Amino acid sequence: MRIDRFLANEGLGSRKEVKQLLKAGLVKINDIVVKSPNQHLDVETDEVTLNDHLISYQPFVYLMLNKPQDVVSATQDNLHPTVIDCLDGAYGHLELFPVGRLDIDTTGLLLLTNDGQFAHRILSPKNKIPKTYAARVTDEVTAEDQEAFASSMDLGDFVAMPSELEILGYDADLNQTDTHVTIYEGKFHQVKRMFEKVGKEVLQLERLQMGSLVLDENLDFGRWRELSETELEHLLSNL
Ligand code: URA
Secondary structure, X not given: OEHHHHHHHOOOOOXXXXXXXXXXXXXXXXXXXXXXXXXXXXXXXXXXXXXXXXXXXXXXXXXEEEEOOOOEOOXXXXXXXXXXHHHOOOOHHHOXXXXXXXXXXXXXXXXXXXXXXXXXXXXXXXXXOOEEXXXXXXXXXXXXXXXXXXXXXXXXXXXXOOOEEEEEEEEOOOOEEEEEEEEOOOOOOHHHHHHHHXXXXXXXXXXXXXXXXXXXXXXXXXXXXEOOHHHHHHHHHOO
């Protein structure tokens, strides 16, 4: 890994800022001052110091979790188990946090990381990352509802970007419709509020996809795995 990336990853400043630290001769690798940001190091074996303080290597971690119900998208909570509790102490020292939130009763794809910059880019509305949900709702969803979703829907405190509503099937006995919805922001209760706007109530909500990243169907509720290099690259290439 390049020394400038290593220092930036460890939270010591932006790439530009860490270049200044290097230029000032404050950084050593194995007791030798390095000034070049291109200098490579082996993160497993080389010792890096800043002002003679050892910088221990804290790798970035990117996990996908299949969030179960009754678990909150937070790192700490007094009432409910959190998504971090799902990890059973794994990565405990790496201070992971959820990238955005799913409601307590929403299941499915949730990213956990300790890379703040990555989380910021995923969540930024500017990047318009599509998020696809499976939503089971009351009543029969109509072509009119699809049109309402496809135009900018005014939800009072904000106007949602046009979204896609796909009807998978209507169960007349239960008077319920199964749908897929793709939205481009992630406002509080957004999918539920959009359905409410067209007179339907969401009975079940599961996030299936974020950008190119698809929920791994082999993950049971509450289970997680690291993203593959390819998944991470694809996700980042669209930001
Ligand atoms: N929209 C909602 O209403 N709830 C979620 O958890 C996610 C999107």
